[in-house]
Every structure is written in C-alpha cells, then in structure tokens.
Amino acid sequence: MINKVSETKDIDQVYHLRYFLSDLSECLSHEHQQIIESGIENFVFSQQMKISKNEFNYLKENQGKLLSTKGFLFLNSLSTKLTTESIENKDLIDVVLQIECNLREMGNNHIFIDLTRSNEKEEVLFDLNTTFRLESIHQDKQTWSIKMMATNDGELIIKKYIEDTHRQIENVSISIIFGKLMCDMNKWNQLQKYFQYLLNDLSSNHEDLAWIEH
Structure with missing residues (x-):
C-alpha cells in the first residue's frame, strides 16, 4: 500500500501517512547503523525479474544516469518480480538486477537494511527515494544483466x-x-x-x- 501511494504521488494519502513513513524510515536508519558498525563496506544484491520491453528500452537509454525509486525497494533472491504493466508474456524480458552498495562512497544518508541474516534467502530493503546510478546493461546468453550502484547523488x-x-x-x-x-x-x-x-x-x-x- 505504501509503495502504491508513493508511486501515484497522492498528496492526500502521503500527508496522512507522513508520521508512519517517518517512523518507518527512522527504524530503517537504526537497522542500517548496525550494518555500518559491522565493518563491512561492500554489499552486492541480485534478483532475477521480468520487465517489459518499454521498461527495458527506457533503462538502456538511461545508462550512466541516475535513477530514483518512487517507494521502498525490496529485493528477494528467490522470487521473480513481475512488471506492473498489463502485458503478455512474450513482451517480458528476463533480466538479472544487480545492485552494489559501497558504504564508504554512499555515506550515512543512504539507507538500506540486509534481511539475509534472519532468512535463508537473500533479502534487502532500500528506503524511500533511494538513488542509483545505472552502470551498465549487457547480455549473458539469454538473460540481460543490469548493474546499478547505490549513490548519495540524490541527497x-x-x-x-x-x-x-x-x-x-x-x-x-x-x-x-x-x-x-x-x-x-x-x-x-x-x-x-x-x-x-x-x-x-x-x-x-x-x-x-x-x-x-x-
């Protein structure tokens, strides 16, 4: 529901949820601090997903540019995220999304939490409006690889x-x-x-x- 509100940019619902969103981001910040204190500087998260041709072409046209999420971004290594567009399967493209997070380059403003430690599957949650740099898109056999780097440029x-x-x-x-x-x-x-x-x-x-x- 939260991401739906963020994506539609409904000012009525966003304003009514402002305290909840603030508390949620504060909780993420607290959890993120534990990652910083762990001493690990570099994280790489991956997820297989299917996206539409329109989404894929948009990403190809914006290589090297900044992208920002409209809501919270959740990655799960064992699931396949389907595009939100209503399209036929033949219009879907298999991709592997890889996001690298370097804490030294990101600073303390960029919030994400690694949920992997409490689950068998790899999971990560990024805070609202996280900014990424789209580093590259290349094909490996039948699957396209999309590499992104979390950055504090948005901040x-x-x-x-x-x-x-x-x-x-x-x-x-x-x-x-x-x-x-x-x-x-x-x-x-x-x-x-x-x-x-x-x-x-x-x-x-x-x-x-x-x-x-x-």
Missing part, C-alpha cells in the same frame, strides 16, 4: 536545492521549501492541497502562515 541534489533556496529566501522552513519544489515542478493541484493541509495544521501565529497566504 547532494536535494542539499544543493535547499541551500540555493535559502540563499534566495532567508529563514524559510523545509515545509515551505517542499511547497516551492512542487511549484517549480508545476504540480499546482498537489501544491494547493499541500498548503491547505498546512493551513489546517498550523497554529494561528506560525511563521509559515505568511508564506502560504502570500
């Missing part, structure tokens, strides 16, 4: 956007910056709903009210 982009906004507008809160981002992306309907939720939740003397009403 750096977010940090730069916040810093640039603070240079333009002093003393503006993260809540208002998020609204500005939706404005920059021309998400007018979502922006209106988001600000309405803020108006309903904020106290009458809250400093953000002036920005919203303006």
Whole structure:
C-alpha cells in the first residue's frame, strides 16, 4: 500500500501517512547503523525479474544516469518480480538486477537494511527515494544483466536545492521549501492541497502562515 501511494504521488494519502513513513524510515536508519558498525563496506544484491520491453528500452537509454525509486525497494533472491504493466508474456524480458552498495562512497544518508541474516534467502530493503546510478546493461546468453550502484547523488541534489533556496529566501522552513519544489515542478493541484493541509495544521501565529497566504 505504501509503495502504491508513493508511486501515484497522492498528496492526500502521503500527508496522512507522513508520521508512519517517518517512523518507518527512522527504524530503517537504526537497522542500517548496525550494518555500518559491522565493518563491512561492500554489499552486492541480485534478483532475477521480468520487465517489459518499454521498461527495458527506457533503462538502456538511461545508462550512466541516475535513477530514483518512487517507494521502498525490496529485493528477494528467490522470487521473480513481475512488471506492473498489463502485458503478455512474450513482451517480458528476463533480466538479472544487480545492485552494489559501497558504504564508504554512499555515506550515512543512504539507507538500506540486509534481511539475509534472519532468512535463508537473500533479502534487502532500500528506503524511500533511494538513488542509483545505472552502470551498465549487457547480455549473458539469454538473460540481460543490469548493474546499478547505490549513490548519495540524490541527497547532494536535494542539499544543493535547499541551500540555493535559502540563499534566495532567508529563514524559510523545509515545509515551505517542499511547497516551492512542487511549484517549480508545476504540480499546482498537489501544491494547493499541500498548503491547505498546512493551513489546517498550523497554529494561528506560525511563521509559515505568511508564506502560504502570500
């Protein structure tokens, strides 16, 4: 359900789930800290899956670029994840997705937890909006191999956007910056709903009210 909400970007449901999502990410962060303390720096996770030709072509066109998940990403080595598109089997392509995670390069902002230690099968869960670099796509016999590297580039982009906004507008809160981002992306309907939720939740003397009403 959480991933469905994230993928549809329904601002109503996202806002109502915001505390739950925050708590879940905090739990993942706590578990991730145990991985950091283990001293292991490099992890490689793989999963066989079937994707549509459209999805495959999109990935081929974006080799070397950054990709971000819209929700939580769960990999299970013993399962085959089917594409969400309603298509016939002949349009499915067998691929092996391989994700490498180097803790030294990722830093502490990139959150994932390895569930393998408590199960016989290899499992890993990545936090919301995890960013990956699509390193390469090549064919091995009848199966295509897709290699991706977890990266903190997404965090750096977010940090730069916040810093640039603070240079333009002093003393503006993260809540208002998020609204500005939706404005920059021309998400007018979502922006209106988001600000309405803020108006309903904020106290009458809250400093953000002036920005919203303006």
